[in-house]
Amino acid sequence: xxxxxxxxxxxxxxxxxxxxxxxxxxxxxxxxxxxxxxxxxxxxxxxxxxxxxxxxxxxxxxxxxxxxxxxxxxxxxxxxxxxxxxx
Amino acid sequence: xxxxxxxxxxxxxxxxxxxxxxxxxxxxxxxxxxxxxxxxxxxxxxxxxxxxxxxxxxxxxxxxxxxxxxxxxxxxxxxxxxxxxxxxxxxxxxxxxxxxxxxxxxxxxxxxxxxxxxxxxxxxxxxxxxxxxxxxxxxxxxxxxxxxxxxxxxxxxxxxxxxxxxxxxxxxxxxxxxxxxxxxxxxxxxxxxxxxxxxxxxxxxxxxxxxxxxxxxxxxxxxxxxxxxxxxxxxxxxxxxxxxxxxxxxxxxxxxxxxxxxxxxxxxxxxxxxxxxxxxxxxxxxxxxxxxxxxxxxxxxxxxxxxxxxxxxxxxxxxxxxxxxxxxxxxxxxxxxxxxxxxxxxxxxxxxxxxxxxxxxxxxxxxxxxxxxxxxxxxxxxxxxxxxxxxxxxxxxxxxxxxxxxxxxxxxxxxxxxxxxxxxxxxxxxxxxxxxxxxxxxxxxxxxxxxxxxxxxxxxxxxxxxxxxxxxxxxxxxxxxxxxxxxxxxxxxxxxxxxxxxxxxxxxxxxxxxxxxxxxxxxxxxxxxxxxxxxxxxxxxxxxxxxxxxxxxxxxxxxxxxxxxxxxxxxxxxxxxxxxxxxxxxxxxxxxxxxxxxxxxxxxxxxxxxxxxxxxxxxxxxxxxxxxxxxxxxxxxxxxxxxxxxxxxxxxxxxxxxxxxxxxxxxxxxxxxxxxxxxxxxxxxxxxxxxxxxxxxxxxxxxxxxxxxxxxxxxxxxxxxxxxxxxxxx
Numbered sequence: 001x002x003x004x005x006x007x008x009x010x011x012x013x014x015x016x017x018x019x020x021x022x023x024x025x026x027x028x029x030x031x032x033x034x035x036x037x038x039x040x041x042x043x044x045x046x047x048x049x050x051x052x053x054x055x056x057x058x059x060x061x062x063x064x065x066x067x068x069x070x071x072x073x074x075x076x077x078x079x080x081x082x083x084x085x086x087x
Numbered sequence: 088x089x090x091x092x093x094x095x096x097x098x099x100x101x102x103x104x105x106x107x108x109x110x111x112x113x114x115x116x117x118x119x120x121x122x123x124x125x126x127x128x129x130x131x132x133x134x135x136x137x138x139x140x141x142x143x144x145x146x147x148x149x150x151x152x153x154x155x156x157x158x159x160x161x162x163x164x165x166x167x168x169x170x171x172x173x174x175x176x177x178x179x180x181x182x183x184x185x186x187x188x189x190x191x192x193x194x195x196x197x198x199x200x201x202x203x204x205x206x207x208x209x210x211x212x213x214x215x216x217x218x219x220x221x222x223x224x225x226x227x228x229x230x231x232x233x234x235x236x237x238x239x240x241x242x243x244x245x246x247x248x249x250x251x252x253x254x255x256x257x258x259x260x261x262x263x264x265x266x267x268x269x270x271x272x273x274x275x276x277x278x279x280x281x282x283x284x285x286x287x288x289x290x291x292x293x294x295x296x297x298x299x300x301x302x303x304x305x306x307x308x309x310x311x312x313x314x315x316x317x318x319x320x321x322x323x324x325x326x327x328x329x330x331x332x333x334x335x336x337x338x339x340x341x342x343x344x345x346x347x348x349x350x351x352x353x354x355x356x357x358x359x360x361x362x363x364x365x366x367x368x369x370x371x372x373x374x375x376x377x378x379x380x381x382x383x384x385x386x387x388x389x390x391x392x393x394x395x396x397x398x399x400x401x402x403x404x405x406x407x408x409x410x411x412x413x414x415x416x417x418x419x420x421x422x423x424x425x426x427x428x429x430x431x432x433x434x435x436x437x438x439x440x441x442x443x444x445x446x447x448x449x450x451x452x453x454x455x456x457x458x459x460x461x462x463x464x465x466x467x468x469x470x471x472x473x474x475x476x477x478x479x480x481x482x483x484x485x486x487x488x489x490x491x492x493x494x495x496x497x498x499x500x501x502x503x504x505x506x507x508x509x510x511x512x513x514x515x516x517x518x519x520x521x522x523x524x525x526x527x528x529x530x531x532x533x534x535x536x537x538x539x540x541x542x543x544x545x546x547x548x549x550x551x552x553x554x555x556x557x558x559x560x561x562x563x564x565x566x567x568x569x570x571x572x573x574x575x576x577x578x579x580x581x582x583x584x585x586x587x588x589x590x591x592x593x594x595x596x597x598x599x600x601x602x603x604x605x606x607x608x609x610x611x612x613x614x615x616x617x618x619x620x621x622x623x624x625x626x627x628x629x630x631x632x633x634x635x636x637x638x639x640x641x642x643x644x645x646x647x648x649x650x651x652x653x654x655x656x657x658x659x660x661x662x663x664x665x666x667x668x669x670x671x672x673x674x675x676x677x678x679x680x681x682x683x684x685x686x687x688x689x690x691x692x693x694x695x696x697x698x699x700x701x702x703x704x705x706x707x708x709x710x711x712x713x714x715x716x717x718x719x720x721x722x723x724x725x726x727x728x729x730x731x732x733x734x735x736x737x738x739x740x741x742x743x744x745x746x747x748x749x750x751x752x753x754x755x756x757x758x759x760x761x762x763x764x765x766x767x768x769x770x771x772x773x774x775x776x777x778x779x780x781x782x783x784x785x786x787x788x789x790x791x792x793x794x795x796x797x798x799x800x801x802x803x804x805x806x807x808x809x810x811x812x813x814x815x816x817x
Contacts, residue, residue, distance in 0.1 A: 003801060003808075011804055018221045025217045029210060029515075033508055036203070036467040037500070046343030051465040054206035055556035056339060059213045063545050066220040070538035073225070077535065082805045084533045 010080040017072055021065050028053070028061040100532055104173045111176075115315050121145065126627045135626040139278040142630040146316065146637065147293040150309045154297035157305035162670050165302035165677070166233040166653060167529045172307055174536040178543020180310035181527045183317065183642035185212075185518075185548055187263075188270025189703060191317060191639035194552070196611025198559035202464040204503065205559075207510045209552050211707075213545060214511070215518025220541040223519060224528040226722045226803040228537035231529065234650075235522040235714065236658040242721040242799060243732040244792075246663055251736045253654045255713035256522045260647045260654075261688065262702040263521075267644035268294075268692040271637065277588065277616075278633040284693045290637070291689045294644050299678055306645045307530060313638035314547060320635025321551055321615075325558045328622040332561055342557040345564040349464055352567040356604055357460040363572055367461075369597045370605040374458035381451035388444055397440040404443065408433050457605045464563060468503035470496030502764045509769035516775060517707025520714035523643075523650040534806040562614045565621055571604045581620035585613055648688070652681035704768040705747060712739030712774025716782045724786075725800050731786030739778025746770040 032039065036050035044052065077083035125138055159165055172180065190212070198205040230238055235256060240249035271290030276283045297309045325338045335341035358364040391400035412429040415422065437443040462469060473492040477484050484492075518524065527544075531537045570582065575595050585591045590613040596606050615636075619628040656677035661668055668676070716735050720727040749760040751767035765772055791797075802812050 007805065007808075014804075021217070021221060025214065029214050029511060030508060033210075033467075033504065033511065036504070040465065040467060046347045048465045050467060051203055051206075051346075054203065054210055056553045058210055059549050059553050062214050062217050063542070063549050065217050066542045066545055069220055070542050073538055074535050077806050082807050084535060084807045 006080055007082070010076060010082060013076060014073065017069065017076075021069055024061065024065055028058040032058060100171065100173070103171060104175075107173065107176055111311060111315065114312060115319075118316065118319070122627060122631055125630070126625055129625055129627050135629075136280065138627055138630045139633065142634045143275060143279060143637065146634045147289075149312065150293060150641065151296040153309045153312055154300050154305040157308050158300035159302065159304050160670070160674060162673060164304045165674055166657065167526075168302075168304040168307045170231070170530055171532050172530040174531060174539035175543050176311050177307070177527060177531050177536075177540040178547050179314040180307045181524065181540070181544035182547035182551075183310040183314035183638065184527060184646040185524060185544070185643070186317065186551060186639050187267055187643040187703075188274070188636055188640035189266065190551065190555075191321065192270070192274075192612050192615045192636050194555045195558040195562070195614040196609075198556050199562055199609070199614050200611055202462060203467040204507060206556065207507050208514065209556060211511045211514025212518060213549060213552050215515035216541055216545040216548070218515060218519035219524070219528075219544075220538065222719045222722070223525060224537045224541045225534045225806070227525060228528050228531060228534050229803045229806060230799075233529065233657050234653050235525050235718070236654060237662075238721065239717060239732065239736075240658070240662065242796065243717070243727075243729045244796065245729055248717070248729065248732045248736065249658055249662065251733065251740075252714070252717075253658045255709065255736065255740060256654045257651055259521060259706040259710040259713075260523060260650045261684075263706045264644055264647040264651070264688045265692050266703045267640045267647065268689050269695070270640040271644065272692060274633055274636045274640065278630065283695070287689050287693045290641065290644075291685055293637075294641055294648065295682070295685055297641075298645050298649050299681060302674075302677070303526075303530065303649060306642075306649055309645065310642045313642040317635040317638045317642075318547070318550060320631045320638075321554065324618040324622055324624060324628055324632065325554055325561070327624055328561050328565075328618055329557070331622055332564055338557040338561060339553055342560045346465060346560050349560060349563050349567055352571075353461050353463050356567075356571070363603075366572075366597070366599060366601060366603050367605055369599075370603045371458050371460075373596050374454045374605060378451055378454035378458055381447055381454055385444070385447050385451060388440070388447065392440060392444075401437075401440045401443055405433075405436050408436055453608070461604060464560065468500040468507065471499040472496070473499075505763065506766055506769065509765050509772040512775075513708045513711055513769045513771035516711035516715050517709075517771060520710040520718070521706070522654070522710075522714070523646040525718075526650060526653075527646075558618065559614060562618065562621065566607070566609075567604070570602055570607065573602055575600055575602060579621075581617050584620060585617050588616075590616060648681060648685050651684050652677055655680045655684075701751065701753065701768060705770070708743050708747075708769060708771030708774060709740065711771040712743040712778050715775065716778035720779070720782050722800065722803055725797050726786055726791055727782055728786045728789055728792040728796075730789040731782040731784070734785035735778045735780075735782030738781035739774045742777040743770045743774030746773050 032050060032053045036054070039050040039053070040048040042049040074083075125133070125141065129135075129138060161169070163169055194208060197208060227235075227238060230241070232238065232241070236249045236252035239252040240246070242248075268287055268290060271293075272283045272287035275281055275286030275289055279286070281289065298306050326336050329338035329341050330336050333341040333344050335344075355361050355363055356367050359368045388397075388400060391397055408429070412426065412433055415426050415429055437446050459472065460475075473495040474489065477488060477492040481488070528537045528540060531540050569579065573579075575593075578593075582591070582593065586593060590610045592608040593602065594606055595602075597603070616629075616632065619626075619632055656673065660676050661673050665672075713736050716739060717727075717732045720735075721732070746762070747767045747770045748754045748756055750756045750758060750770075752758075756767070761767075762773065798812060802808065805811075
């Protein structure tokens with residue numbers, strides 16, 4: 001089994017995508033919590049912002065992050081010819 | 088591995104998906120018809136108790152039916168459901184596998200009681216799936232064997248990493264499964280009136296008929312059915328409540344309005360110049376006195392223990408309760424209710440001085456909490472209230488004193504924030520390390536589907552988790568607006584019922600005939616269990632909620648038991664003891680072990696171990712410390728090797744367990760030993776870095792792994808490679 005440059009590029013793009021999405025996850029979770037006291041002064045539609053993020057906003061972001069990762073990686077598989085035959 | 092490229096596999100997968108869709112649509116329709124039918128029967132006069140029985144019997148029979156239909160003698164079907172579970176259905180199964188009785192019944196209650204600070208569970212138990220998606224699911228699927236220790240064994244070589252993996256998997260899963268079976272017993276006994284112990288074994292039968300015959304295959308298809316029931320059961324009452332209160336059927340949007348109402352009420356209740364606020368203040372004063380009484384009692388207890396008279400003190404206190412009972416019985420006009428209460432007090436009297444102290448301390452903390460102002464629901468990390476207290480007691484305080492009080496508040500608030508962060512991290516990483524969840528991603532047809540399946544998993548989990556905060560606020564709105572300030576003479580029906588079921592306590596402490604918030608004590612389970620009645624729905628919906636709770640507990644227990652039995656039968660028996668065992672033999676060993684583990688877990692649950700919630704939380708920290716570093720570095724760092732994995736997993740486990748041991752009172756630890764004030768439930772915050780360091784250092788001081796192992800890493804990194812090696816297990 002020999003890896004070509006194309007294979008390495010695929011893996012690097014995967015790593016980059018993973019890092020970016022992990023960054024979004026980190027901000028949606030830990031940065032929001034760290035500044036929760038300050039962010040709560042912003043009120044949108046009756047919801048203090050930090051409370052809304054913890055209860056719903058961050059959860060929506062998590063779902064979207066995973067959705068995007070699956071979509072993008074499944075595209076990259078095809079682009080780099082490492083996709084599985086079935087499905 | 089690229090074998091199934093032909094069109095027939097594609098079309099057969101699609102046909103299977105359509106078939107499943109048809110079955111489960113039909114099933115959902117059937118279930119809704121069943122509920123409507125029961126609702127009609129209720130209107131015609133069917134007793135609530137019978138409805139409870141019908142619900143439990145019908146759903147357990149249903150799960151058993153699916154279990155029997157899915158029975159199998161094929162190893163791959165038994166361990167990984169034949170690897171043909173479509174992404175969407177695996178998502179539903181993972182959702183049911185994941186959401187336990189604690190999520191279904193306890194989550195909204197926790198949020199009701201702790202407000203913002205309870206959101207750590209909501210974030211932690213959903214955000215973990217981002218880690219599953221990015222770091223684990225697709226790679227484990229490509230690896231494609233049966234268990235998580237399988238991966239550790241193949242990636243790191245030798246039996247040691249596999250053995251540590253088996254051990255960690257059993258520790259985490261067993262503590263968790265006890266809590267599930269406990270939940271099953273609780274729900275069964277509450278809704279049918281059976282004894283708790285009988286409820287435990289009845290539930291156990293329900294779990295076993297399903298997993299015993301068909302392993303993962305049966306568990307998967309039952310879990311899908313269970314997810315459908317639990318999500319319907321959760322949503323109906325909340326939507327109804329939301330319409331009642333806000334006129335909007337989407338609770339997740341509408342509750343902002345209720346939240347503002349709650350915040351306004353909090354202000355009013357904390358302001359002694361309003362009528363309601365003044366009444367609250369009078370009750371708080373009583374609580375303050377009570378707290379002082381408990382403090383004195385605890386002091387006396389401590390002195391007795393110090394003097395070596397602990398047992399005598401304990402006997403003396405128990406005699407007092409007995410004397411009171413005798414006095415009540417001897418009264419000229421015996422008060423039946425008071426006698427029953429005293430009898431219960433005597434029967435429940437703590438068995439020894441240590442437990443007596445724990446009970447009194449809880450009472451003291453409770454009274455102290457109620458003596459203080461109402462905590463604001465949406466405000467994060469509230470301080471100790473030192474500044475407020477100072478200004479009240481000494482309005483002429485010097486600026487230095489005020490600054491000191493402010494600093495004290497800020498320190499308390501920062502401590503809470505740190506613990507929130509630590510808990511969220513432990514729950515997230517723990518989610519991404521629990522074997523019964525990771526195992527589910529072995530069952531999809533491809534890597535592609537594994538990725539999609541994590542999305543569906545979190546989507547289905549999200550539906551419940553983003554509803555729970557709304558439910559908590561809506562319930563709080565009802566309690567603050569409809570209950571507080573109303574008369575004891577005209578309690579709403581749901582309150583009387585909840586009081587009878589010991590889900591809440593309500594006492595007119597200041598004898599003004601009106602209800603004050605500080606006179607109400609609410610148990611966390613109340614919120615979900617009483618919502619149908621609060622919303623004015625018929626009993627059939629209460630039965631539905633019970634069936635939903637049961638589905639949540641059973642499905643999680645199924646997945647966990649299977650994980651333990653598979654670790655023992657596949658990893659220990661087949662891979663280490665007898666690699667030549669026949670298929671027949673492997674499956675019968677697995678089924679035998681399943682039975683033994685299940686009975687053992689039910690036995691432990693029937694003893695009602697006290698610290699069950701802590702143990703569940705601890706499972707996350709333990710799983711995070713033991714598995715996460717070795718699994719993730721196994722994929723992302725080729726240099727990680729045998730020694731690194733062994734040291735990393737052991738170091739993670741050891742640090743985590745040691746920290747719990749020195750800080751958690753159940754093991755004789757004390758809070759004074761805490762590092763940075765981190766609570767024992769978040770011990771993983773120390774175990775996790777220890778695990779990573781262990782893997783890195785251990786790997787660097789020993790030779791790089793062999794070419795085969797490095798090829799294996801490439802193999803799992805790419806969904807498909809030309810000349811790919813085959814790691815598919817048979």
